[in-house]
Amino acid sequence: MNETISARVEKYMRDILPKRDAVLAEMEKYASRHNVPIIGPAVGRLIYLLAQISGARRIFEMGSAIGYSTTWLARAAGEDARVYYTDGDSENAERARDYLRRAGVADRVQCLVGDAVELIDTVSGEFDLIFIDVDKHQYPAALEKALPRLRSQGLLLTDNVLWSGRVARRAQDAATRGIQEFNKMIYSSKELFPVIIPLRDGVAVCRKA
Numbered sequence: 500m501n502e503t504i505s506a507r508v509e510k511y512m513r514d515i516l517p518k519r520d521a522v523l524a525e526m527e528k529y530a531s532r533h534n535v536p537i538i539g540p541a542v543g544r545l546i547y548l549l550a551q552i553s554g555a556r557r558i559f560e561m562g563s564a565i566g567y568s569t570t571w572l573a574r575a576a577g578e579d580a581r582v583y584y585t586d587g588d589s590e591n592a593e594r595a596r597d598y599l600r601r602a603g604v605a606d607r608v609q610c611l612v613g614d615a616v617e618l619i620d621t622v623s624g625e626f627d628l629i630f631i632d633v634d635k636h637q638y639p640a641a642l643e644k645a646l647p648r649l650r651s652q653g654l655l656l657t658d659n660v661l662w663s664g665r666v667a668r669r670a671q672d673a674a675t676r677g678i679q680e681f682n683k684m685i686y687s688s689k690e691l692f693p694v695i696i697p698l699r700d701g702v703a704v705c706r707k708a
Contacts, residue, residue: 503661503697512698516540522602526567535591537567538632538658542699546630546656549704550575553654555627558582561615561641562633566595566608568658572630573604582608583622585615616641625650631657635674638681646690649707655691657681661701 504512519527519540530537538546550558550572558576563569563584573582584599586592592612599605611618615633629645631638638657649655660666662678670676685693685705693705 503664503701509699512541516544520602522598523567523570526565526570526598529594530565530567535564537564538571539699542658542702543568543571545696545698545702547571547575549654549656550628553628555654556580557624557626558628558630559619559622559626559645559648560584561619561629561631561645562586563595563615564588564591564632566598568630568632569595569608570599570602570604572628573599573607574602576607578607580607583618584608584610585618586610586612587614588612616644619644619648626653628654628656631655632659635659635662636677638677639684642681642684646688646707651707653707655685655703655705655707657685657703657705659700660695660703661697663700666701 555576558572560569560583563586566584569582569584576582584595589612592610596610599608616637626648627650629649631641633641645655660678660682662675665675666679670679685691685703690708691705693703696702696704
């Protein structure tokens with residue numbers, strides 16, 4: 500049970516969302532049926548808005564699964580954007596390619612298969628926006644990799660930073676400890692201005708100085 504907001508308010512927020520187009524709706528159904536973790540439409544709209552108003556054109560995703568968040572980001576960034584999808588599962592990547600093609604954004608997305616935290620080293624240059632959604636124990640390592648690659652005034656977005664309220668408890672597992680350490684790191688960083696938004700499972704929005 501999500502402890503960050505009440506179930507009633509969470510249902511209200513979910514029910515009030517506009518319907519998604521056919522491709523996003525199909526991705527949501529597939530994720531639900533096959534237990535694939537995706538950010539969901541509420542967070543999708545948030546990252547779309549942040550990408551759009553920041554003018555992000557070069558985006559790196561650390562952890563993309565079936566390409567749901569990739570679709571939101573690629574649509575927000577526009578036709579001249581370059582978005583890097585990453586996932587360790589080749590079947591996920593193949594399914595994502597099909598969804599991205601049908602969503603009309605395949606030409607602006609490059610799919611990379613492997614460890615997302617390491618794959619950022621295979622792409623040169625700085626990024627306007629980096630989105631972290633890898634295995635939770637990897638969050639501190641992902642931050643260490645991402646921060647030097649983010650341009651000044653760029654955005655670092657991270658999902659699941661409240662971890663259904665488990666971050667407020669004594670950590671008994673590597674995933675929770677990873678998120679707790681990550682949250683400490685972003686708030687103690689002299690390079691970042693972070694805010695944690697208690698939307699769905701918690702989204703950290705950071706701007707680099």
